[in-house]
Amino acid sequence: MTSPVLRFDVNLSILFTELPLLERFAAARSAGLDAVELWWPLPEAVPLQRELDTVRHAIEDAGVRLVGLNFAAGDMAAGERGLLSRPADVHLFRENVHVAVEFAGQLGCRTLNALYGNREPGLWPQEQDELAVANLTYAAQAADRIGATVVVEALNSHENPVYPIISLASAYHVLELVRANGPRNVAFLADLYHLSRMGEDLDTQIDRRAAEFGHVQIADVPGRGQPGTGGIDYEKVLARLLLAGYQGHIGLEYRPVGFSADSFGWLPKLRAAVESTVEGSA
Secondary structure (H helix, E strand, O other): OOOOOOOEEEEOOOOOOOOOHHHHHHHHHHOOOOEEEEOOOOOOOOOOHHHHHHHHHHHHHHOOEEEEEEOOOOOHHHOOOOOOOOHHHHHHHHHHHHHHHHHHHHHOOOEEEOOOOOOOOOOOHHHHHHHHHHHHHHHHHHHHHHOOEEEEEOOOOOOOOOOOOOOHHHHHHHHHHHHHOOOOOEEEEEEHHHHHHOOOOHHHHHHHHHHHEEEEEEOOOOOOOOOOOOOOOHHHHHHHHHHOOOOOOEEEOOOOOOOHHHOOOHHHHHHHHHHHHHHHHO
8 A cells, every 4th residue: 555645735825925926836846846726816806817817827837736726815915814704795705706616627726715704893693604604505516516625714813813713613513504505525624823823632633534624734833934933743743644544735824934935945854754654654
């Protein structure tokens, strides 16, 4: 039996931001990474087709694979964290769903991240939650056309104080409500940085749930730098992840200490250590 191996991708909405977006794909390839993910890459939720084509061509020309894409989530820089639960943006979100699914399908991307959305002043939480489940159901049905999975992410409340999905348990509750509506192509996005910041026991959650994770992202705690700059023992955590059955990509979603291209020195050593541990346990 072949031992599982680590597969990394780099989130180009947070790394290589020293460069214009269209130059980041080739930069990632030059740094030795052949897979990338993105937050929604354009300012408009429903951009002109030629703008999407320009991004797609840059990805294809660089020779990288898009493995993860966020639906439009509003103005992330201003603190917005998704459109799912915002009544004023129902039509905008659903229009973006079809644009994003088509874009992902063209590039062979099969993981679409739907950020839940912040609590809105003056709205009942139940109203927002019911809308979020309806919108997730809609998104999952659309994503099923290309064989894609829609993932839901828990964030940390320290940096996202009005985002309601802040634990693995709360995310899984949402997923079960969506599955009750019919779709099965929904899963949890395990951002280990956010989970760790919220005090989740990573070892326990990985042992229980890793085979069910739809995607994994990593950064170190507390500063969200690259592995090795904080307190998470990623050699142990990633070995545990593979041994528990996770087979997908691991997204590098950290804020680099220094230039992005110089921030991957930890990766070969970590990869070798993790794969050696996994082989020794096989």
